[in-house]
Amino acid sequence: DVKVTQSSRYLVKRTGEKVFLECVQDMDHENMFWYRQDPGLGLRLIYFSYDVKMKEKGDIPEGYSVSREKKERFSLILESASTNQTSMYLCASSIRILEAADTQYFGPGTRLTVL
């Protein structure tokens, strides 16, 4: 079974803090993704990575950066947290970028509250 783990289930931070969210997958997947999920807005893609050290912006990258130094680990960084970044953050991975059968596997999510 594919396992995607996220470093924290719940996180409370203060405005202006630098925040790191970590995601690790154990199935040697090439692709990894960070989404945020908000009521009424669904899942929105922040960043994705299709290889080590490679990244592409999603729909809402402003205020975020990412790091992928190893294939199994994809980090989301909030350089200076703001209250509008309070959300559920979901990490996902998938095995191939061009396959129609490509399936996304999700982690349990991190609920971040910025005060």
Add this chain to the structure above:
Amino acid sequence: KQEVTQIPAALSVPEGENLVLNCSFTDSAIYNLQWFRQDPGKGLTSLLLIQSSQREQTSGRLNASLDKSSGRSTLYIAASQPGDSATYLCAVRQFSGTYKYIFGTGTRLKVLA
């Protein structure tokens, strides 16, 4: 721009009913469509994936169909159980310059015992 819509937003049914959840999308140039289940406060679990060349997929009591020409997919749940209560999301993986899944906002299902 691809838009994915799920109607209704919420649904409540008595146990044992067969039910259909709907997903519609505006751009038929997709690689696949995936159905997910999400329990409250949790991540998403993949249920079924239908490739663009396929018409339907089945897993246990679940059957998903895809009609690309009309931009629609349905998730059929047979003999619903209280354990099926969750939010169901669909997502399309579209052809585009970048690799993207576009998600609907989900249907929140409650199955009453």
